[in-house]
Amino acid sequence: MARIIAVANQKGGVGKTTTAVNLAAALAAAKRRVLLVDLDPQGNATMASGVDKHAARPNGCAVLLEEATVADAVVATEGHYDVLPGNGDLTAAELKLMDTLAREHRLKEQLATVAGRYDTILIDCPPSLNLLTLNALTAADGVLIPVQCEYFALEGLSSLLETVKAVRQRLNPKLEIEGLLRTMYDVRNNLGNEVSAQLTTHFGDKVLRSIIPRNVRLAEAPSHGQPIHLYDRSSRGAIAYIGLAGEVIRRERGLPPAPVEATDPA
Ligand code: ADP
Ligand code: MG
Numbered sequence: 001m002a003r004i005i006a007v008a009n010q011k012g013g014v015g016k017t018t019t020a021v022n023l024a025a026a027l028a029a030a031k032r033r034v035l036l037v038d039l040d041p042q043g044n045a046t047m048a049s050g051v052d053k054h055a056a057r058p059n060g061c062a063v064l065l066e067e068a069t070v071a072d073a074v075v076a077t078e079g080h081y082d083v084l085p086g087n088g089d090l091t092a093a094e095l096k097l098m099d100t101l102a103r104e105h106r107l108k109e110q111l112a113t114v115a116g117r118y119d120t121i122l123i124d125c126p127p128s129l130n131l132l133t134l135n136a137l138t139a140a141d142g143v144l145i146p147v148q149c150e151y152f153a154l155e156g157l158s159s160l161l162e163t164v165k166a167v168r169q170r171l172n173p174k175l176e177i178e179g180l181l182r183t184m185y186d187v188r189n190n191l192g193n194e195v196s197a198q199l200t201t202h203f204g205d206k207v208l209r210s211i212i213p214r215n216v217r218l219a220e221a222p223s224h225g226q227p228i229h230l231y232d233r234s235s236r237g238a239i240a241y242i243g244l245a246g247e248v249i250r251r252e253r254g255l256p257p258a259p260v261e262a263t264d265p266a
Contacts, residue, residue: 002035002118003252004111005178006140011156012127015146015183017044018218019244020124022237023144024049025079025227026245032119035074037111038086039132045124046085049077050225056085061093063110064135070114079227082118094131103131104171108139120248129163137167142178146212147199149185149192154202178251179208181244186214209257210244213237 007020017040024036038045039060043053053059056075058068063084074082097103111121123136137143143164147153161177168175180203185192199207212218215237221228228238247257 002111002115002121003142004121004123004140005248006123006125006133006136006143007146008123008125008133008136008143008160009145009147009156010127010129010133010160011148014148015181015212016040016127017048017124018222019144019146019181019183019212019241020045020122021048021079021222022218022228022241023244023248024081024120024122025229026241027120027122027248028080029229029242030245030249032249033117034081035070035084035114035118035121036081037084037107037121037123037136039090039107039123039136040086040126041088041090041132042126043085043087044222046083046087047225048222049079049081049083049227051075051077051083051085053085053087056087059085059087059089061087061089064090064093064106065096066106066110070110071117074114078225079230086124090126090132097131097135104134104138107135108172111139129159133163134167134171137164137175138171140172140175142176144178144181146181146183147195149182149189149195151191151195153195154198177206178248180206181208181210181212183212184214185211208244208247210240210247212240212244215240 007016024034028034046053058073062068125133125136217232217235218237221231
């Protein structure tokens with residue numbers, strides 16, 4: 001049975017899509033069977049995976065409206081994971097869903113039809129706490145929250161965590177916090193260290209060990225329609241996402257995080 005992880009934060013530009021795409025590819029490189037669901041009408045995860053969002057039909061919209069099955073809509077990618085493509089049609093799907101019964105459960109029901117085919121299903125959420133995001137949180141076992149190491153990073157986190165709590169109470173009792181992921185971390189910048197320390201103070205072991213550095217190769221890869229390990233496998237960004245995949249796999253197996261490299265006692 002697939003484990004479902006929603007990548008969510010209602011703030012835009014924090015690294016959700018970059019994380020969803022590159023974690024999908026890194027897990028696939030570790031021989032996991034992975035499905036990436038693009039639930040953002042911007043369709044960035046679809047394009048970044050090398051799939052043309054304009055031509056993608058049927059897509060996530062048809063699946064949410066039960067006009068197509070997930071199996072019919074998924075597309076295989078060069079990164080060895082499948083994508084359920086998303087584009088502007090998702091906005092129409094969201095509006096139509098508003099009037100349906102059990103509207104928050106539609107994605108969960110649809111993903112259940114392919115749960116045996118994948119080890120991990122990642123969902124790239126839109127930058128808002130709308131019905132699409134609620135569908136993702138209702139379907140998910142865990143929510144992975146990218147946090148940009150910049151000023152105002154913590155802003156909005158409390159409303160996201162309130163939403164997670166409400167979803168757990170009303171829609172999906174099994175929803176866990178997979179972790180807060182520090183993204184766009186810049187070692188040369190004190191601010192990154194400050195934000196990182198603040199996060200650890202507030203959220204303790206909910207903060208993942210893996211840190212994603214600011215790395216220009218990560219920003220370039222989407223315009224080539226490639227995940228980072230295909231675009232530049234030796235970049236710091238690629239290595240960081242391989243590390244994150246390892247951490248996610250260890251969590252899944254109930255293992256403690258990998259030990260930090262032993263330092264020379266002398
Ligand atoms: P979101 O999905 O949360 O809106 P994105 O993943 O699209 O955020 O990232 C926002 C922008 O920042 C994109 O242009 C992306 O290429 C860039 N970006 C994301 N992560 C990094 C990183 N670690 N280093 C450099 N640029 C990044
Ligand atoms: Mg995005």
